[in-house]
Amino acid sequence: MKAVVWHGNADVRTEDVPDPRVERPDDVLLRVTSSGLCGSDLHLYELLGPFMHEGDILGHEPMGVVEETGADVTSLRRGDRVVVPFQISCGRCAMCETGLQTQCETTQVEEQGMGALIYGYSSLYGSVPGAQAEYLRVPRADHNALKVPDEGPDDRYVYLSDVLPTAWQAVRYADVPEGGSVAVLGLGPIGDMCCRVALHLGADQVFGVDPVPERRARAAARGAQVFDPSGTEDPVESIRERTGGRGPDAVIDAVGMEADGGHGPVRLAQKVVSMLPKGAAASLMENAGVDRLSALYTAIDLVRRGGTVSVIGVYGGMADPLPMMTLFDKQIQLRMGQANVRHWAPEILPLLDGSDPLGVEDFATHHLALDEAAHAYAMFQKKEEGAVKVLFRP
Numbered sequence: 287m288k289a290v291v292w293h294g295n296a297d298v299r300t301e302d303v304p305d306p307r308v309e310r311p312d313d314v315l316l317r318v319t320s321s322g323l324c325g326s327d328l329h330l331y332e333l334l335g336p337f338m339h340e341g342d343i344l345g346h347e348p349m350g351v352v353e354e355t356g357a358d359v360t361s362l363r364r365g366d367r368v369v370v371p372f373q374i375s376c377g378r379c380a381m382c383e384t385g386l387q388t389q390c391e392t393t394q395v396e397e398q399g400m401g402a403l404i405y406g407y408s409s410l411y412g413s414v415p416g417a418q419a420e421y422l423r424v425p426r427a428d429h430n431a432l433k434v435p436d437e438g439p440d441d442r443y444v445y446l447s448d449v450l451p452t453a454w455q456a457v458r459y460a461d462v463p464e465g466g467s468v469a470v471l472g473l474g475p476i477g478d479m480c481c482r483v484a485l486h487l488g489a490d491q492v493f494g495v496d497p498v499p500e501r502r503a504r505a506a507a508r509g510a511q512v513f514d515p516s517g518t519e520d521p522v523e524s525i526r527e528r529t530g531g532r533g534p535d536a537v538i539d540a541v542g543m544e545a546d547g548g549h550g551p552v553r554l555a556q557k558v559v560s561m562l563p564k565g566a567a568a569s570l571m572e573n574a575g576v577d578r579l580s581a582l583y584t585a586i587d588l589v590r591r592g593g594t595v596s597v598i599g600v601y602g603g604m605a606d607p608l609p610m611m612t613l614f615d616k617q618i619q620l621r622m623g624q625a626n627v628r629h630w631a632p633e634i635l636p637l638l639d640g641s642d643p644l645g646v647e648d649f650a651t652h653h654l655a656l657d658e659a660a661h662a663y664a665m666f667q668k669k670e671e672g673a674v675k676v677l678f679r680p
């Protein structure tokens with residue numbers, strides 16, 4: 287089959303690889319019909335290179351049709367249309383039972399000290415073959431495939447794998463009070479969807495911050511008040527002015543570790559890491575804390591006293607400096623983590639009935655063949671050609 291394969295920093299290729307198979311009785315084999323390209327893939331594209339191996343198949347946002355089922359699979363049949371959550375969980379352990387599927391005690395990547403397995407997401411998350419491919423092996427399939435209706439386009443359902451539950455969790459964790467305000471830093475697919483979900487769930491004022499004009503325009507068109515962090519106007523001051531001088535009740539960091547406008551020396555450390563041999567780079571990356579924290583710092587500065595910072599952007603350093611005095615003195619609530627897809631899916635599914643309150647059906651800016659992956663990654667990373675959300679159509 288064809289798949290998108292990691293070869294090195296900023297080097298992904300579409301190649302023929304061996305077909306996956308049903309290996310265990312609780313697996314299904316999925317024929318992938320749509321598969322998203324995510325900001326999280328961009329972290330693997332360069333920054334997390336030390337945790338990647340040449341030949342790793344990328345991708346974690348698929349949907350498709352069940353092609354074959356293992357003998358123990360009870361709830362799925364050949365021909366079923368399903369969306370696959372980006373993490374693999376068991377559905378039975380104490381963590382799964384409390385709705386924390388990303389902390390699943392059965393699939394945790396113990397040798398790395400990390401949470402549940404994630405498709406196509408480096409050795410940190412178990413080096414599971416990814417979903418930007420024609421076929422995908424889905425383990426523990428009764429729990430890790432969400433059946434969706436046969437009618438309606440893929441674009442209606444595919445974001446249930448990641449974008450929708452991720453944005454939903456970010457907004458729920460932000461805990462915006464009735465009639466309250468929330469600022470969303472970063473208006474990539476995740477931040478854009480956070481704005482939509484926040485408005486849908488009743489936030490009164492939603493502010494969006496991103497340096498890319500067409501990303502701001504998308505959020506503005508759906509009712510967010512938008513700001514350019516690279517412009518002359520300081521978004522922190524402007525948002526404070528519109529929130530009684532106090533700052534918003536909550537701030538969502540939908541940027542993560544590759545923020546623009548960060549601190550020079552940190553950027554330098556990242557470059558150094560990406561040039562080191564694998565072992566040395568991995569340990570520096572884990573221990574030296576080379577994240578770019580500028581979006582998180584902005585969130586901590588911007589949020590009102592006693593407010594909540596909800597971090598949904600991915601961070602990867604192990605020893606990052608945080609302004610503990612400010613966090614403590616402002617009495618900030620801080621919540622974060624990978625999205626627990628199955629936990630939020632029942633709240634989201636009713637919105638995917640065709641009425642489309644969140645605008646998922648025209649959310650993607652690009653539908654591309656797997657063969658165009660190298661171009662797609664470069665275009666999405668550089669934010670060229672108006673790329674906000676790319677869906678592969680294997």
Ligand SMILES: NC(=O)c1ccc[n+]([C@@H]2O[C@H](COP(=O)([O-])OP(=O)(O)OC[C@H]3O[C@@H](n4cnc5c(N)ncnc54)[C@H](O)[C@@H]3O)[C@@H](O)[C@H]2O)c1
Nearest residue numbers: 325326472474475476496541542545546599600623624625
């Ligand atoms: N927690 C989860 O489960 C989960 C799931 C999916 C994605 N993510 C993470 O969410 C983040 C966003 O993902 P995405 O797909 O939207 O990616 P993306 O890279 O397209 O979005 C990031 C956006 O942040 C903007 N940005 C950069 N620096 C900024 C700054 N200083 N201030 C404001 N905006 C800034 C960029 O212009 C870009 O539009 C990534 O870190 C990704 O890994 C997390």
Ligand SMILES: [Zn+2]
Nearest residue numbers: 324326347448
């Ligand atoms: Zn994703």
Ligand SMILES: [Zn+2]
Nearest residue numbers: 376379382390
């Ligand atoms: Zn579990």
